[in-house]
Amino acid sequence: MATRLGPGVLEIDTLLGGWSRVTAGYLIEGPAPVLVETGSQSSVPVLLRALAELGLGPSDLAGVVVTHIHLDHAGGVGDVARAFPDATVYVHEKGARHLADPTRLVASAGQVYGDLLDSLYGRLEPTPTDRLHVLADGEQITVGPGSRLVTVDSPGHAKHHLGLHHVGDAASGLLFAGDAVGVRLPDGGVLRPATPPPDFDLDLAIHSLERFRHRRPTGLALAHYGLIGDPVELLDEAEGTLRRWAEVAEAAWRGGRDIADALREQFAGDLEGVPEEHRVKLETLNGVHSNAAGFRRWLEQRAGEHGHPHPAPDPEPGPDAEPGPRPGPRPDPDPGPDPGPGPRHDPSRG
16 A cells, blocks of 8 residues: 655655545655655545554654645544654644634535535544644755655645755655645646646646745645656656646636636547546546636636726635735735535636
8 A cells, every 4th residue: 555655754654535546645764754745634544544554653753744635635634643642743834723723614614515514525633723824935854864845835826835855865855745746647648737726826836836836846746646757757747737727717717718618628638549448537537617616716816907908897705705815015814714626516617
């Protein structure tokens, strides 16, 4: 169930929905071992069994860190914290309050996912505030001699997103990228950007990719899924793909077309030859409709900031109407409950 990716790093398939190679957690080994990503609450039994098979008892895990608070990454945090009472839970400052009190997050997720909230993802148990450690950009989590995780603030996919670079003389050099690079399932073939509302911001997303490049990791480990190819080539592909999707979305938006339809038409060929069962995994996890909604929200916010709002009204703002961070002097408000991408209503029509 665990696969070694490099010195001190084991990949654990957390089997979201019983699907293999869709959601990954990573155990960083050392005197103070750290788990990167818990996966969803529905994956907790699989994760705990895997950790037990690796020899970790209740007092052995020193830390749990999530790249962001979307339920497919952090839904199991409360349960895992309870199973490992000595573990510190590390999270971005803009997500910490929702791990302590997930009421709004879970309510929002219920509006977005409907029945899938319980049947696929599960919910999120609160984590005691005294167990939480808010991470700053560039902060280090020590796993052992010559083995540290360095945080990389990486908004764009979500304002509460951070990457984790495993550095040191005994480290792998891998960078755990969460969803900042996108989604590439081994059975789905193509790299697809992850641009969900309410936080997606193209400029910030591209800047985050550049920050990853600057760190020169030996590899990029995605939550969806695994260690993929040459890191420089992957980051170039991620930026190019993101820009192409944004161009198609913006052209559709300016022309009053349906953004999701435009994206499907343009990129349908990317999944040619992929079996239907694997298309279902990708669409459930990172559907075109969710990405389209994120592009629309970003375009409308950008137009409003420049004083040229799009003439088409937005009849459905979605479950979280708070804006994401952008360059400039505007203050950054409460991030609000952000359940992340997945099956949702499609507010991209306009």
